[in-house]
Amino acid sequence: MGVRKKRVRTATKVVIRKVKKKPKIAKCAVCKKPLHGVPREIPSRMRKLAKTEKRPERPFGGYLCSECMRDYFRKVIA
């Protein structure tokens, strides 16, 4: 995982802090909008999260956004 250097002013001097870069935000497979309910964590922390903390509890949760999921089911029923 890449590391970004950040200049931070502490009480006495300016310090270079190393900040871990995070992966990009999850996107909907169809409309490419950012997905809600999916954390942006580095893989080692993602593994620690419970399943329900990693994606919404909906069909296609974490893969399609809610609008695209509704369109999908509306097409299926039509």
Place this chain on the structure above:
Amino acid sequence: MIEVGRICYKVAGREAGRYCVVVKVINSNFVLVTGPKNVTGVRRRKVNIMHIEPTKHKLDIKENASDEEVAKAWQKSKLLSKLGIKVEKKTKKKQKEV
């Protein structure tokens, strides 16, 4: 279109993609719906009509029917196989030997 007995299809939420039956129309926005739970997996709950899509099928049940009556109406209507609804058999939880 949305009236008592109408079979609808949940489009939003955890139960999206499952069939349900309208049991009572509460007002212009809300409707009481049930699957029932052991048949289609949708529990008896109040649902916004935006989250359901009506289908052309209808069950003849009276208003505020209980879940058993709705389940019986499902069997009688033989729509279960037509709509391809798989009724999950109740799997007995293995009792832990104490």
